[in-house]
Amino acid sequence: MKKTLLIVGAGLAGLSAAWTAAGQGHQAILVSAQPSERAQSVMAEGGINAALDTRGEGDTPQQHEADTLRAACGLANPQAVHGLTQAAPSLVRQLDALGVQFNRTEQDDIDVRAFGGQKNKRTAFAQSDTGKQLVTAMIDAVRRWEVKKSVARLDHHVFETLLLDGNTCGGCVVRDTYTGEHMPIQADAVIMACGGMHGLFGDTTGSLANTGEAVAELFRLGVPLANAEMIQYHPTTAKRGGRRLLISEAARGEGGRLYALRDGKPWYFMEERYPELGNLMPRDVTAREIWRVRQQMPVYLDMTQLSGEVFAHKLSGLREDCITYLGLDPKKQPIPVEPGIHYFMGGLRVDAQHRTSVRNLYAAGECCAQYHGANRLGGNSLLGAIYGGKIAAQTALAEADGSGYTCQITQAGAQTPLQEQQLLHRALLDGLGVVRTQESMERALHTVQSLSGNLALLGQAVLRSALARRESRGAQFRADYPETEHKYCAAAVAHYQQGNLSITWGDVTI
Numbered sequence: 001m002k003k004t005l006l007i008v009g010a011g012l013a014g015l016s017a018a019w020t021a022a023g024q025g026h027q028a029i030l031v032s033a034q035p036s037e038r039a040q041s042v043m044a045e046g047g048i049n050a051a052l053d054t055r056g057e058g059d060t061p062q063q064h065e066a067d068t069l070r071a072a073c074g075l076a077n078p079q080a081v082h083g084l085t086q087a088a089p090s091l092v093r094q095l096d097a098l099g100v101q102f103n104r105t106e107q108d109d110i111d112v113r114a115f116g117g118q119k120n121k122r123t124a125f126a127q128s129d130t131g132k133q134l135v136t137a138m139i140d141a142v143r144r145w146e147v148k149k150s151v152a153r154l155d156h157h158v159f160e161t162l163l164l165d166g167n168t169c170g171g172c173v174v175r176d177t178y179t180g181e182h183m184p185i186q187a188d189a190v191i192m193a194c195g196g197m198h199g200l201f202g203d204t205t206g207s208l209a210n211t212g213e214a215v216a217e218l219f220r221l222g223v224p225l226a227n228a229e230m231i232q233y234h235p236t237t238a239k240r241g242g243r244r245l246l247i248s249e250a251a252r253g254e255g256g257r258l259y260a261l262r263d264g265k266p267w268y269f270m271e272e273r274y275p276e277l278g279n280l281m282p283r284d285v286t287a288r289e290i291w292r293v294r295q296q297m298p299v300y301l302d303m304t305q306l307s308g309e310v311f312a313h314k315l316s317g318l319r320e321d322c323i324t325y326l327g328l329d330p331k332k333q334p335i336p337v338e339p340g341i342h343y344f345m346g347g348l349r350v351d352a353q354h355r356t357s358v359r360n361l362y363a364a365g366e367c368c369a370q371y372h373g374a375n376r377l378g379g380n381s382l383l384g385a386i387y388g389g390k391i392a393a394q395t396a397l398a399e400a401d402g403s404g405y406t407c408q409i410t411q412a413g414a415q416t417p418l419q420e421q422q423l424l425h426r427a428l429l430d431g432l433g434v435v436r437t438q439e440s441m442e443r444a445l446h447t448v449q450s451l452s453g454n455l456a457l458l459g460q461a462v463l464r465s466a467l468a469r470r471e472s473r474g475a476q477f478r479a480d481y482p483e484t485e486h487k488y489c490a491a492a493v494a495h496y497q498q499g500n501l502s503i504t505w506g507d508v509t510i
Helices: 012-023 061-072 078-098 130-147 213-220 269-273 283-294 308-313 316-326 380-399 418-431 438-449 454-468
Strands: 004-008 027-031 151-154 157-165 168-176 182-186 189-192 231-240 243-246 257-262 265-267 299-302 335-344 347-349 361-363 491-497 500-506
Touching (some): 004 012, 004 380, 130 151, 189 213, 189 380, 213 454, 231 283, 308 316, 418 454, 438 454
Parallel strands (some): 004 189
Antiparallel strands (some): 157 168, 168 182
16 A cells, blocks of 8 residues: 655655655655755765775774764664664665765775764765765655655645644644645654754754754654753854854864964864874764863864865865855864854654654654764764664554544644744753753753743753753763763653653663
8 A cells, every 4th residue: 555654854864764755665745944955964064974994994883883872872772773883884885876976985985084983984975065965866866756756845834733633643734934824734654854953042053944843843742852951062163143164073084183272382182182082082072172171262173284185075165165154264274163053962752763652753863862862973963864764764654554544633832932032042052051050051941931932842841851961971061960870871851741841761772
């Protein structure tokens, strides 16, 4: 029986889910506020991880799995991570066959480079525009199914709420952003691929088209969140207007060095403190070290020693961005950097097969808590989005029975007024920084509780999750609780039921 998947979001996770469904002879409907060309996934620069071992270092999927779990600090589902890392080499080879222009080795194999938290070169890349290359290839692959009417697109439409029959999802209501029309769409299953909660904070490296509204509405309807407090600060960003320009980890992977001027001389603090991995320590560690140094002095990323060949063939996009948006040429001068919000490890709680707590509702990509635990390895986000979209679609197709349900159109929750969103952004940025304290988070919570709407409710869930975790682990570092405690080696699960918001502790292996 042919089934229909309704997919909210048309970035890599959504495209992967649609491609999988159509390839198995089913129908997919892609709902997105913007076309895929404007998705968050396009902005990813550094690369995609897979143990291809094309540099002859003896890399294996088992080592990739171990590195991912180590970075996750006990909060990633080992079963899910095993599936991800085992599938990665064949998945990247498949992307190569689809036409992704990966950089090549001298033997014309896919080249790989070093990335933070990994001793082996494992990150396949297309200069510093890997996300753009992957999205382009996936758009082309899905377009072939669009021509055959197996995939339909609803661009400039946004998710409003679910169609529910008790705890079973039978579709959702979307709104046309051009006309304002609300349209219920029935489907055998819904896959949320709506991206991270960047709209909660405003000042991030991500697309503010990822408003967080869809996740907030699902949370209001009772879908739990997991590890919402785990927010990744990328160590190297540059302030530009109301957003942050990402200075890709690829720069450090190719030999860029972090330093500060101490007594008039360059102090390479990461190399001094972490001699084994130096500038390629995991992101949580590097972000904290930069934050600490910046309390006294500016921090710079020096790429001036890199060869012209590296800039031309591996970092051309990054150099162009720095010149265009910062007015600085990294080939000639160091770039001032600071940590900035980049990725949300937490989100909708899903199991290893990407099921949520609602029947026939699934989630993939940055909107859900999967694969990354307390800290994500660079290069695992693109992999997690494509693999996660595939698994979510396979699970949905296997489980949806196509019998149809008498669904009710639920009343969508209220939006947080625009004038309150700025207060929300400021409170969350102040309370949930690189280093957190009980006092700063409670002050932020007091402000957020005075605001209205779904986003304010979601903000409360994030703050309460961080307050409940009275330890430091991965992306959460608390100055008042600097040690890691075994009793918190569990998922912080936020629930909203009958107007009550609560935090419980759950097994990471659901």
